[in-house]
Amino acid sequence: MNIAETPPPERRRKALAAVKELGPSRTEQAVLKVRCPASHTVAAVYKTTEGPVVVSASGPGGRGSRDREATGHHGDKLDSEFVDTLEATQFEDDAIPAGCACGPRTLSRKKLQDAVASHAHVVNLT
Incomplete structure (x- = not known):
């Protein structure tokens, strides 16, 4: 995909x-x-057919095994994920x-790119 010519949406x-092609695992x-200081997974970067893709949780999520998953009226998750290519145009926000x-x-796209380039497996936030 040509990042410079593809609109963000x-x-x-x-x-x-x-x-989604990566499947359930x-x-x-x-x-x-x-990961945050409490070891919660905040985001992950996956190698895909479209290049590196970042997936971050945009809501607080559940706090235990008995918590119910928040679901909207049409079956969409209320705590949806933010999904985007790790690469973006120079005119887009780094956040x-x-x-x-x-x-x-708020995560820095540039810092995630640097971590992937240096072959880091985990970034611990402070």
Whole structure:
């Protein structure tokens, strides 16, 4: 995909489709995981057919095994994920929204790109 010529909504749609192709065991295929100080997984980067794709949780999620999953009226998850290619145009914001049970966070697209380039497997947030 040509990042410079693909509009952001179309790029995110293609990134989501590429992540769905990884199947239900996609967590095992992550090239990078981002964790908060409490060891919650905040985001992950996957190698896909569209290139590296970042997936971040945008809501607090459940806090235990008995918590019910929040579901919207049409079956969509309320705590949806933010999915986009790790590469973006120079005109886009560097910030990637994320969150976990500890609260909302903002990740740097550039720092994630650097971590993937250096073959890091885990980034621990402070």
